[in-house]
Amino acid sequence: MRLHLSPEDQAFRDEMRTFFTTQVPQPIRDAVAAHRELTKDQFVEAQRVLDAAGLAVPHWPVEWGGRDWTPLQRHIWREEMQLASVPEPLAFNASMIGPVIATFGSQQQKERFLPATANLDIWWCQGFSEPDAGSDLASLRTSAVRDGDDWVVNGQKTWTTLGQHADWIFCLVRTDPTAEKRQRGISLLLFPMDTPGVTLRPIELLDGGFEVNEVFFEDVRVPAENLVGEENRGWDYAKFLLGNERVGIARIGSTKRMLIDAKEHAREITVNGAPLSEDPYTKARIAELENELLALELTALRVVANSTDGKPHPASSVLKLRGSELQQAATELLVDIAGPLSVASFGGADSDVPEWAQVSAPSYLNYRKVSIYGGSNEVQRTIIAGSILGL
Amino acid sequence: MEFSYDDEQNGLREAVRGLLGRAYADSEQRRAVVATDPGFDEKTWNRLAEMGLLGLPFAESDGGMGAGPVEVSIVAEEIGRVLAPEPFVETVVLAGGLVSDLGTDAQRAEVLGALAEGSLVPVFAHTEIGARWEPTARSVTATEDGGAWRLTGVKEPVPHGARADLLVVSAVADGATRLFLVQGDAEGLTRSGYRMHDGTRAAKVAFAGTPAQPLGDAGTDQAAAIEKAQARARVAYGHEALGAMETALTTTAEYLKTRKQFGVPLSKFQALTFRAADMYVSLELARSTVMWATLVVDADGDVVTAADRARLQVSRAGRHIGKEAIQLHGGIGVTAEYSVGHYTSRLTALDHLLGDGDWALARLARSVDQHETVDALG
Numbered sequence: 132m133r134l135h136l137s138p139e140d141q142a143f144r145d146e147m148r149t150f151f152t153t154q155v156p157q158p159i160r161d162a163v164a165a166h167r168e169l170t171k172d173q174f175v176e177a178q179r180v181l182d183a184a185g186l187a188v189p190h191w192p193v194e195w196g197g198r199d200w201t202p203l204q205r206h207i208w209r210e211e212m213q214l215a216s217v218p219e220p221l222a223f224n225a226s227m228i229g230p231v232i233a234t235f236g237s238q239q240q241k242e243r244f245l246p247a248t249a250n251l252d253i254w255w256c257q258g259f260s261e262p263d264a265g266s267d268l269a270s271l272r273t274s275a276v277r278d279g280d281d282w283v284v285n286g287q288k289t290w291t292t293l294g295q296h297a298d299w300i301f302c303l304v305r306t307d308p309t310a311e312k313r314q315r316g317i318s319l320l321l322f323p324m325d326t327p328g329v330t331l332r333p334i335e336l337l338d339g340g341f342e343v344n345e346v347f348f349e350d351v352r353v354p355a356e357n358l359v360g361e362e363n364r365g366w367d368y369a370k371f372l373l374g375n376e377r378v379g380i381a382r383i384g385s386t387k388r389m390l391i392d393a394k395e396h397a398r399e400i401t402v403n404g405a406p407l408s409e410d411p412y413t414k415a416r417i418a419e420l421e422n423e424l425l426a427l428e429l430t431a432l433r434v435v436a437n438s439t440d441g442k443p444h445p446a447s448s449v450l451k452l453r454g455s456e457l458q459q460a461a462t463e464l465l466v467d468i469a470g471p472l473s474v475a476s477f478g479g480a481d482s483d484v485p486e487w488a489q490v491s492a493p494s495y496l497n498y499r500k501v502s503i504y505g506g507s508n509e510v511q512r513t514i515i516a517g518s519i520l521g522l
Numbered sequence: 523m524e525f526s527y528d529d530e531q532n533g534l535r536e537a538v539r540g541l542l543g544r545a546y547a548d549s550e551q552r553r554a555v556v557a558t559d560p561g562f563d564e565k566t567w568n569r570l571a572e573m574g575l576l577g578l579p580f581a582e583s584d585g586g587m588g589a590g591p592v593e594v595s596i597v598a599e600e601i602g603r604v605l606a607p608e609p610f611v612e613t614v615v616l617a618g619g620l621v622s623d624l625g626t627d628a629q630r631a632e633v634l635g636a637l638a639e640g641s642l643v644p645v646f647a648h649t650e651i652g653a654r655w656e657p658t659a660r661s662v663t664a665t666e667d668g669g670a671w672r673l674t675g676v677k678e679p680v681p682h683g684a685r686a687d688l689l690v691v692s693a694v695a696d697g698a699t700r701l702f703l704v705q706g707d708a709e710g711l712t713r714s715g716y717r718m719h720d721g722t723r724a725a726k727v728a729f730a731g732t733p734a735q736p737l738g739d740a741g742t743d744q745a746a747a748i749e750k751a752q753a754r755a756r757v758a759y760g761h762e763a764l765g766a767m768e769t770a771l772t773t774t775a776e777y778l779k780t781r782k783q784f785g786v787p788l789s790k791f792q793a794l795t796f797r798a799a800d801m802y803v804s805l806e807l808a809r810s811t812v813m814w815a816t817l818v819v820d821a822d823g824d825v826v827t828a829a830d831r832a833r834l835q836v837s838r839a840g841r842h843i844g845k846e847a848i849q850l851h852g853g854i855g856v857t858a859e860y861s862v863g864h865y866t867s868r869l870t871a872l873d874h875l876l877g878d879g880d881w882a883l884a885r886l887a888r889s890v891d892q893h894e895t896v897d898a899l900g
Contacts, residue, residue, distance in 0.1 A: 132531075132592045133524035134817035136899050140523075144899070203523065207899075387895050394891065414887040419834070421896045422811075422886065426835050428898045429810035433525045446806045453803060515802050516795035520775040 213384025381454025577638025585635030602765025683725030684715025837879025
């Protein structure tokens, strides 16, 4: 039991903080802090700055750009990145398909894809959910039928985040519709988004943004060599991938940044002649959120410190559940601080309403997603009740 | 940042769990013990002393074991796990802590040595009707006459105030809050004990010109020291609450698995299992915060703020888990014959003895604008 960071970890934290606050272009960090949609170029530029410094994929095998860090160092890396409003390396590349290819892919696939994936030369998107397969992912129906040296894919995916920027898709497809257990007949295919037969339809979200899409496949021919690992073992790879997706999903650094901003904005808003930041109820609300965030961060530190033997700590399931709730609570706080200004959502530069207040309600609405993606919070409760409490 | 216990600490936990597990193997044993005065078992008390637990945090030169707050936290958790009614936090952390911090060499040796041996039960008599969790005294006054001090006024409720052999009493002297030692058999001392809702005891303690000995240097205001000792006790109570919450949750989960209604175990109802999952979330978030607060005590950091943070988190978690544990059980949860309601009762007492969640939140809110962010690693 020890309170403070070791001198080495303290130095590591300082090094990360300095890098993130000085080496990543300020306009990109400003855009993240303002909850503006980033352009594709901004994502790519930020990730290449990180990759050049060896900070894009530290959790990968060392051979492919990983950094043999401790779990605590990885935690510090992620939290400092979020606190500095640095866009994280694209999750589809760095957290999802990269580790899957590094673990289950062929040598040829590793060489072809991993360096380009780390540097965001290839932008990946995720072909998992379908209109009738959300939390119940194993019921997916998109099919791939073998025809000579190709797989022929037909079906539809949905909620494909940032698919409009994607060069390639990693896609779960049913390759054995006769398998006794439906999890057994699924494979993982990789193919370019400009393959004939692939079409993409953007879905407008509540905040007016277009970050998710539907993707349709009509007789899409995918070379057999683009199947990852073994045929019909795709479910195992998907579970491995989703396990990685939940790492860092608590987004504590990002919520901390929102609370810092909320306090600052509360000083700019006047109520009955005094700053809102002096209102006792507002102060209590912020103080309680800060305390809950501290509890979550300490839980994350407990979890990372005790997962060195490879097994996830039971409390890790708390992170996604509570992390999403606190992200949402922070966006709600910002809307409430904006108050009557929060309706000037698309006022733009012509409006006198400050940008943070303009985007507050759209962000709040957009953030409803965080308790739904990455395994909905109901799925997390099912995991806690089942695998921890034995219910 | 390191949250794991070493082998010695794990060994201590095993030993304490073994001792208390035998003493309170089921809730009937506890019910029998708290049915009669003093509301705890003197034999178990002596066994705690024999194991060295009642002198755990005190210097070896004062008759203690020289252990730290982490060891204290382990004992408090095991106390809470079986709702052992023995006053560990009240005597060792609170009253003993004040004597350890402020006492003269002679006072420390006399009080702490006897406490460690199990022959002296000291408690802190501080609460006054009309005051809420402040570090200052208001209505009990101390006057000096030719070097002899006398106390007048009433303290209530004083946990274990009737059984105590020695009272550490806060009183107003010359406008300052100071601490005094009062012997249990002192003249002009009247005590009337009663049961608290959780089965343990409290008392009205009245002083009528009662002789008292200043604790340590009688010339200084000791409110800051009281604040700090109470902060450490808030953290230790947090661990007691963790033990209690954990048992309340595991008891509830077990009940959901075994109790059948509509022909199936209750665990088939997602409306119930999801609520149990939320109890687990509350428990683990509280655990992280309380463990951290103990590390702040260990490092002698900002103990008062850390204790407020732990108090807030444990208050919210204790209410959530305590209420849900009863509701998920159904009617049996509100009977005295079944264990789980007693856990809710003790959690409710722990929530109000040294400051509740809203009280801690109000204190944290006052300083919320004085920092940019709360740094767990700082």
